[in-house]
Amino acid sequence: MIIAIDGGKRRISFSGTVRGLLEHLSLSPSSVVVMREGEIVTLDESLNNDDEVVIMSVLSGG
Amino acid sequence: MRCIHCSEKAVFETPPLCKSHFSEYFERTVLRTINDFKLIRKGENLAVASSGGKDSNVLLFVLKKLGFKVTALAINEGIGGYRSLLLDSLRKFCLQQEIPLKIYDFREEYGFGTDDIAGHGGVCRRCGTLRRRLINIKAASFDVIATGHNLDDELQSLMMNIVKNNHEVAARIGPSSGVFNSQEAARYGFTRRVKPLFFLSEKEVVIYALLNRIPMINASCPYSSSSMRRHLKIPISRMEDESPGIKRRIIRGFMKISGPLKKSYGSSRPNRCVICGQPSKSRICSACRIASEIEEKLANSH
Numbered sequence: 001m002i003i004a005i006d007g008g009k010r011r012i013s014f015s016g017t018v019r020g021l022l023e024h025l026s027l028s029p030s031s032v033v034v035m036r037e038g039e040i041v042t043l044d045e046s047l048n049n050d051d052e053v054v055i056m057s058v059l060s061g062g
Numbered sequence: 063m064r065c066i067h068c069s070e071k072a073v074f075e076t077p078p079l080c081k082s083h084f085s086e087y088f089e090r091t092v093l094r095t096i097n098d099f100k101l102i103r104k105g106e107n108l109a110v111a112s113s114g115g116k117d118s119n120v121l122l123f124v125l126k127k128l129g130f131k132v133t134a135l136a137i138n139e140g141i142g143g144y145r146s147l148l149l150d151s152l153r154k155f156c157l158q159q160e161i162p163l164k165i166y167d168f169r170e171e172y173g174f175g176t177d178d179i180a181g182h183g184g185v186c187r188r189c190g191t192l193r194r195r196l197i198n199i200k201a202a203s204f205d206v207i208a209t210g211h212n213l214d215d216e217l218q219s220l221m222m223n224i225v226k227n228n229h230e231v232a233a234r235i236g237p238s239s240g241v242f243n244s245q246e247a248a249r250y251g252f253t254r255r256v257k258p259l260f261f262l263s264e265k266e267v268v269i270y271a272l273l274n275r276i277p278m279i280n281a282s283c284p285y286s287s288s289s290m291r292r293h294l295k296i297p298i299s300r301m302e303d304e305s306p307g308i309k310r311r312i313i314r315g316f317m318k319i320s321g322p323l324k325k326s327y328g329s330s331r332p333n334r335c336v337i338c339g340q341p342s343k344s345r346i347c348s349a350c351r352i353a354s355e356i357e358e359k360l361a362n363s364h
């Protein structure tokens with residue numbers, strides 16, 4: 001799976017729910033919005049290893 | 063996950079809402095905050111303090127959509143590669159949304175920009191104080207100044223002010239704030255400050271922006287130094303993960319005790335700064351003091 005996060009892209013091997021992915025990456029669900037193909041996905045949705053996922057941090061800025 | 067109202071695919075979890083029901087919920091929350099706290103009256107002229115960032119863009123968009131008369135007021139502090147980027151985006155957004163926009167420049171108003179005072183220490187405090195005063199002055203002909211502060215900003219401020227022993231400042235946190243509350247502001251002839259996004263989290267603001275194609279530029283100020291605020295963000299969102307809705311419950315709970323708390327500090331008739339006429343506890347306000355300090359320093363360094 002390709003994940004784009006904070007402007008950088010990386011490839012990881014993962015399949016499971018969005019919640020599982022965030023746990024895997026040690027990210028807090030209330031601090032990010034996850035998108036697949038330009039659509040927001042909720043925590044219970046399943047992701048496949050060939051999905052491209054964008055993770056947007058909502059706590060940016062100063 | 064399906065929307066609790068229409069069984070479309072949800073874009074939000076607490077509670078599960080689809081795209082259109084989420085936007086509806088968001089707009090309803092803004093309207094309810096405005097009505098419950100009497101933030102804005104019908105027909106009033108609103109100045110939205112605009113940075114070009116997501117919060118003030120969302121605020122402009124939603125207030126216009128709800129039928130309010132909005133003008134975007136922006137300040138160019140003179141921070142190369144940061145504010146210029148945001149202001150370019152703001153110009154396009156306002157043009158597209160048919161929202162009047164006014165931009166005021168630190169260099170024109172004060173004779174220096176934030177880039178010129180970098181390296182003199184305490185950049186953020188000075189820049190922020192000078193920007194707030196400029197917005198206040200330029201918004202004098204409006205009835206209300208609306209700012210894009212959201213639930214997360216306010217919860218962080220509440221915790222920071224309690225920890226730093228600024229209890230009186232903490233007591234004044236609320237959807238209508240600033241140095242004076244709405245009634246006091248009207249009585250003394252100052253423009254009211256209101257925060258219509260007060261009960262909406264940063265995540266909700268981002269989702270609303272995404273769903274309504276509101277620009278979110280990813281840029282952070284090179285001088286940003288609020289490290290305490292940053293350190294609070296992660297533990298607070300972990301708390302929200304464990305117990306969804308806790309942020310709003312804390313702020314709502316606080317609103318129940320803040321009224322009597324505010325009263326206990328009393329409200330004294332504010333002074334006006336003898337130089338700029340803005341509300342001030344002392345004869346000369348902190349913005350005017352900062353401005354003259356900087357002018358002196360810059361003059362000596364030439």
Ligand code: SF4
Pocket residue numbers: 062139141176185186187189190283284285286287
């Ligand atoms: S982060 Fe600080 S220096 Fe940067 S614009 Fe805001 S107040 Fe000014």
Ligand SMILES: [Zn+2]
Pocket residue numbers: 065066067068069070079080081082083
């Ligand atoms: Zn729905």
Ligand SMILES: [Zn+2]
Pocket residue numbers: 335336337338339340346347348349350351
């Ligand atoms: Zn002054």
